[in-house]
Amino acid sequence: MLCKILKWTGIGIACLLVTGLLGYWYISYQLKKQLEKTYQVTLRLIQIPDDPALISRGKHLVAIRGCVECHGENMAGKVIIENPALGKLVAPNLTRGKGGIPEHYTATDWLKAIQHGLRSYNTSLTIMPSKEYVQLAQQDMAAIIAYCQSLPPVDNSLPDIQIGPVLRVVNYLGKVNLLSAEDIDHKLQLLPEVNTQVSAAYGKYLSVMCSACHRENLKGGDPVLPGFPSPPNITSSGIIGKVNEAQFMKTLRTGITHQGKQINNEHMPWKVTANFSDDEIKSIYLYLLSLE
Ligand code: HEC
Ligand code: HEC
Known part of the structure; x- marks a missing residue:
């Protein structure tokens, strides 16, 4: 009797393992297909004057748009995350040092990557949040590229990206989108300009x-990744309705909430x-306050 139970349990476990492996193999195959897909885009080139004021604006923009957070303080790249579940997520070295972008990397390539989430040969980048940059103003895109092109070369050779099992599964289920070019409307154009005076529109x-x-x-x-806290409502019907401008500024500058809790930067x-x-x-x- 015991023998029989053991035998069937064994067969049961083996079946589960095989199904699991087949499922995982299928998910990985789908990801490979996604990574090989090429996208057709019409690039509209912008003027990138070599102007110190533009470059210094670019430096500010790469800080507030998160580029530095991933690509590192000196933009020479870094390993963003490394663990068995999520894998090894690496933001490349964007300088012209060893391990950096190639010598012939042109303004077109910069635009393709930042605005469209594409590599030089038109397949999608991963993790890079180009979706957030499609609607940058032309002047800001020009400033970012001008700054990146002015970066002093730093030698930093980094490992290849490895997408871990948990990320493969949540990407397959559509919970997270790993492909930078996938949910972008590639027909959208950069904004002709932006007014930087204090206003809800600028916000x-x-x-x-x-x-x-x-x-x-x-x-x-819901939390954006398993184990993370839930991002709260930050419109006037949520937190912003409860905090004044000074408290809001304190949170954005120090990560301390209106209730005195220190938020983890991750x-x-x-x-x-x-x-x-x-x-x-x-x-x-002003913008958040204007949202009901
Ligand atoms: C969330 C992290 C993250 C942020 C924020 C981010 N990047 Fe990236 N970026 C990446 C990763 C990861 C890659 C490599 C993707 C790959 O190879 O699949 C990448 C790739 C690139 C590339 C392509 C390089 C190449 O080899 O073709 C450029 C250019 C780039 N990023 C510029 C920027 C700029 C400029 C900003 C800010 C406006 C920015 N990135 C913000 C993570 C990020
Ligand atoms: C990577 C995800 C992420 C991004 C990007 C992000 N937040 Fe948050 N935010 C969170 C999470 C998660 C919390 C809750 C943290 C906690 O409870 O520990 C939070 C909390 C807050 C709070 C609450 C502070 C309080 O008093 O309780 C404010 C305000 C806020 N975010 C504003 C912003 C604004 C404005 C931006 C954009 C400029 C932004 N966040 C971008 C994830 C994010």
């Missing part, structure tokens, strides 16, 4: 990154938001 322009976690309508939702990148100027934070506050 809206600046808060694109907040929706990556606080959701499209900024009303919060859960909400306050080291990025800390770089916003006073006017930028005031604008975001």
Whole structure:
């Protein structure tokens, strides 16, 4: 009797293992197909004057748009995450040092990567949040590229990206999108210009990154990754209705909530938001306050 039970349990476990492996193999095959897909885009080139003021604006923009958070303080790349479940996520070296971008990397390549999430040969990048940059103003895109092109070369050779099992599964289920080019409307064009005076409209322009976690309508939702806290509602019907501008500024600069809790930078990148100027934070506050 015991023998029989053991035998059937064994067969049961083996079946589960085989089904699991086949499922995982299928998911990995789908990801490979996604990674090999090529995209057709019509690039509209922009002027990139070699101007010190533009370059210094670019430096500010790579700080507030999160580039530095992933690509490192000197933009020479870094391993963003490394663990068995999520894999090895690596942001490349964007300087012209060893392990960096190739010598012939042109303004077109920069535009393709930042605006469309594509490699030089038109397949999708992974993890890189180009979706947040499709609607940058031309002047800001030009500033970012001008700054990146002016970076001093740093030698930093990094390992290849490895997408771990948990990320493969959540990508397959559509919970997370790993492919930078996938959910972008490639017909969208850069904004002709943006007015940087304090206003709710400027706040809206600046808060694109907040929706990556606080959701499209900024009303919060489930945690973005397993084990993370839930991003709260940050409209006037949520937290922003309860805090004044000074408290809001304190949260974005220090990661300390209105209730005095220290937020972990991995859960909400306050080291990025800390770089916003006073006017930028005031604008975001006005925008969030204008949302019911
Ligand atoms: C969430 C992390 C993250 C942020 C934020 C981010 N990147 Fe990236 N970026 C990546 C990763 C990861 C890759 C490599 C993707 C790959 O190879 O599949 C990448 C690739 C690139 C590439 C392509 C390089 C190549 O080899 O073709 C460029 C250019 C780039 N990023 C520029 C930027 C700029 C400029 C910003 C800010 C406006 C930015 N990135 C913000 C993670 C990020
Ligand atoms: C990577 C995800 C992520 C991004 C991007 C992000 N947040 Fe958050 N935010 C969170 C999470 C998660 C919490 C809750 C943290 C906790 O409870 O520990 C939070 C909390 C907050 C709070 C609550 C503070 C309080 O007093 O309780 C505010 C305000 C806030 N975020 C504003 C913003 C704004 C504005 C942006 C964009 C400029 C932004 N966040 C971008 C994930 C994010």
